[in-house]
Amino acid sequence: MLTAHAQRRLQQRAIPPIVIDLLLNYGELKYDHQGAGIYFFDNKWKGHVRNILRQNGLTQIDHCLDAYLVANNQGNVVTVGHLSRRINRI
Numbered sequence: 001m002l003t004a005h006a007q008r009r010l011q012q013r014a015i016p017p018i019v020i021d022l023l024l025n026y027g028e029l030k031y032d033h034q035g036a037g038i039y040f041f042d043n044k045w046k047g048h049v050r051n052i053l054r055q056n057g058l059t060q061i062d063h064c065l066d067a068y069l070v071a072n073n074q075g076n077v078v079t080v081g082h083l084s085r086r087i088n089r090i
């Protein structure tokens with residue numbers, strides 16, 4: 001389930017909803033100090049997800065491989081965005 005904030009961020013950051021599904025299924029999961037789950041594509045899965053996108057004719061959203069999402073303890077997606085190099089070292 002997406003919060004209203006997460007829905008706005010999806011639109012603002014041009015991240016298609018399919019990327020949320022891919023992150024939840026194939027993303028690396030780390031936890032922050034408050035217990036929120038942070039999902040992102042690590043190098044291991046980027047190639048696999050890129051192949052899934054190609055198979056579905058979605059190569060134009062390749063830029064979303066740097067996307068991340070934050071889910072709260074109830075499993076709701078709180079926010080989404082694009083990783084910077086600094087954040088990638090979670």
